[in-house]
Amino acid sequence: MSKTEFDIVIVGGGPGGYVAAIRGAQLGLSVAVVEAAQLGGICLNWGCIPTKALLRSSEINHLLHHLGEFGFTADNIRFDLDKVVKRSRKVAGQLSSGVAHLLKKNKVTVFDGFGKLAGKDGARRKVAVSKDGKPVATLTAPHVILATGARARVLPGLEPDGKLIWSYREAMVPTELPKRLMVIGSGAIGVEFASFYRNMGAEVTLVEVLDRILPVEDEEISALAHKAFLKQGMTILTGAKLGAVRKNGDSVTVPVEAGGKSQEITVDRVISAVGIVGNVENIGLEGTAIAVDRTHIKVDPYCRTGEAGVYAIGDIAGPPWLAHKASHEGVLCVEAIAGHTVHPIDPTNIPGCTYCRPQIASVGLTEARAREAGHKIRVGRFPFIGNGKAIAAGEPEGMVKTVFDAATGELLGAHMIGAEVTEMIQGYVIARTSELTEAELKETVFPHPTISETMHEAVLAAYDGALHI
Structure with a gap:
């Protein structure tokens, strides 16, 4: 027994x-x-x-x-x-x-x-x-x-049926690639599926009820992701309202109102990624x-x-x-x-990572949240286009953003978009956990050539000392 x-x-x-x-x-x-x-x-x-x-x-x-x-x-x-x-x-x-x-x-x-x-x-x-x-x-x-x-949270009218409307489970084991796909919800799960299917060749429409995709991320990072996804050929609808979904044999028609325009979008499959x-x-x-x-x-x-x-x-x-x-x-x-x-x-010391293309990673407060909390801040930004390793690797699109308390030098937040940022964010997490200030980060030697040098430059940029832009 x-x-x-x-x-x-x-x-x-x-x-x-x-x-x-x-x-x-x-x-x-x-x-x-x-x-x-x-x-x-x-x-x-x-x-x-x-x-x-x-x-x-x-x-x-x-x-x-x-x-x-x-x-x-x-x-x-x-x-x-x-x-x-x-x-x-x-x-x-x-x-x-x-x-x-x-x-x-x-x-x-x-x-x-x-x-x-x-x-x-x-x-x-x-x-x-x-x-x-x-x-x-x-x-x-x-x-x-x-x-x-x-x-997964299930919305009325968007209940997964295993065929036309998918939850994450069905989306992970497709028997065939849908030509047209709608992803409802642009959090980490939604954009990762949107990225996977778009990179595999599907026509992807990403729908978000809020006014921007990746709403928990810093606004600048969200905007850069939006721009990158559009460049890849995605259709993105924000501030959207959905009507009653209609199933048509082997397709789905979704009424969507967004940007002052109402339209009916017919796709082969819908992925519902609206929270848990x-x-x-x-x-x-x-x-x-x-x-x-x-x-x-x-x-x-x-x-x-x-x-x-x-x-x-x-x-x-x-x-x-x-x-x-x-x-x-x-x-x-x-x-x-x-x-x-x-x-x-x-x-605020727990990092978040999204593995779409380009990757997104963050820790701590966004610029907006830092201001709302009453901090006087210094903000640093450094683009991947200024980094030799990123250019050599064919990954010049990206940015690292740092947010510091202007009075104390505390690293309030760090926000990144680009290749391998999910592997790099831990450096800033250690800095926050160890309560490092801009002084220690500025004095840290970063190896060359690495994309991680953008992290150092973003710290220097917050104090008007960036070297390669």
């Missing part, structure tokens, strides 16, 4: 849950993970990782059609969509198996089933595990961590002191809910909805349970 008493039971095996489990085991605690689907959660299986595999394929397709710029010639360039999708799924499968190996290596007990809070047994919490509606086990532990994640909702249903929250706000569990800076002994991490605990935030919360939560001194997460 499987062991049922643990120090910690974690409900959900995604990037928050499995990382929390490994850290708990490292600290000498007995840990169980309850996972109803696949270890690694949405991120490893249907999100972060397989989408990056798809995007890599689309980048290669783009390069193959621009070989002449690098002195090459190739004829009859084509791709096998089935192989593109299979590679993405293979990558996801490999990493999910890797998570299973890590949990086994760390002696974490994994229960295959759906977990929910089931009351108390003295000082211990109970978690009921079921599979296909049948009881599997009742686990007990003084500490339960809820890491059940989130799912937390998985708070049927996990036993009823009758507890756990508070839920707009489908997300309220927690304190140490991930504690209103119910003693119950914690929540990751997407279910609210924004930012990012895997690295979930993992960090998992470690913080478990270390606090183990009695270690931990520091709450500063949300």
